[in-house]
Amino acid sequence: MSTAVAQEEPGCGLPRSIFVADDAEVHDVPMSVIKRPLISTVDREKVDDFKRLIQAGTQLTPIEVAWVQRPEGNYYFSFGGCHRWAAHTELGSTTIPAKLVPVSPATINLYMGASSPFRAPGPQQQQEQAPS
Ligand SMILES: Nc1ncnc2c1ncn2[C@@H]1O[C@H](COP(=O)(O)OP(=O)(O)OP(=O)(O)O)[C@@H](O)[C@H]1O
Numbered sequence: 001m002s003t004a005v006a007q008e009e010p011g012c013g014l015p016r017s018i019f020v021a022d023d024a025e026v027h028d029v030p031m032s033v034i035k036r037p038l039i040s041t042v043d044r045e046k047v048d049d050f051k052r053l054i055q056a057g058t059q060l061t062p063i064e065v066a067w068v069q070r071p072e073g074n075y076y077f078s079f080g081g082c083h084r085w086a087a088h089t090e091l092g093s094t095t096i097p098a099k100l101v102p103v104s105p106a107t108i109n110l111y112m113g114a115s116s117p118f119r120a121p122g123p124q125q126q127q128e129q130a131p132s
Pocket of ligand 1: 060061080081
């Protein structure tokens with residue numbers, strides 16, 4: 001399991017690497033299964049450069065994907081790698097090279113707060129969800 005650690009280099013408003021993983025594997029992950037909770041602003045030129053590199057067959061560093069394994073299935077979250085994500089999206093890629101970093105639901109709660117799918121509803125929300 002991995003821990004969330006802020007490192008120094010910024011990228012799309014986030015540290016370049018937010019997780020430290022000894023046990024991460026790299027896979028071509030279907031982009032459709034990856035949730036990207038944060039909206040990003042990208043540098044147009046950088047996205048275009050990455051598109052050219054990808055089209056030329058250059059292997060960019062895999063993006064980091066936080067991987068939560070639950071009894072009901074797997075969840076994949078990506079918070080950074082905005083320019084590589086934008087480049088693949090615009091090229092119509094169906095998969096993206098990703099380093100899968102196993103994380104706990106608590107780590108996702110830390111990053112997503114109330115938007116996390118793993119957050120237990122508070123008393124107020126429980127009341128709102130209770131059938132009348
Ligand atoms: N010509 C290249 N060949 C191989 N890898 C490259 C090349 N250019 C960039 N990279 C790698 O691609 C990654 C791009 O990271 P970078 O932080 O610049 O963009 P991003 O993560 O996609 O977007 P952001 O930083 O905004 O989240 C880096 O790991 C960089 O080393």
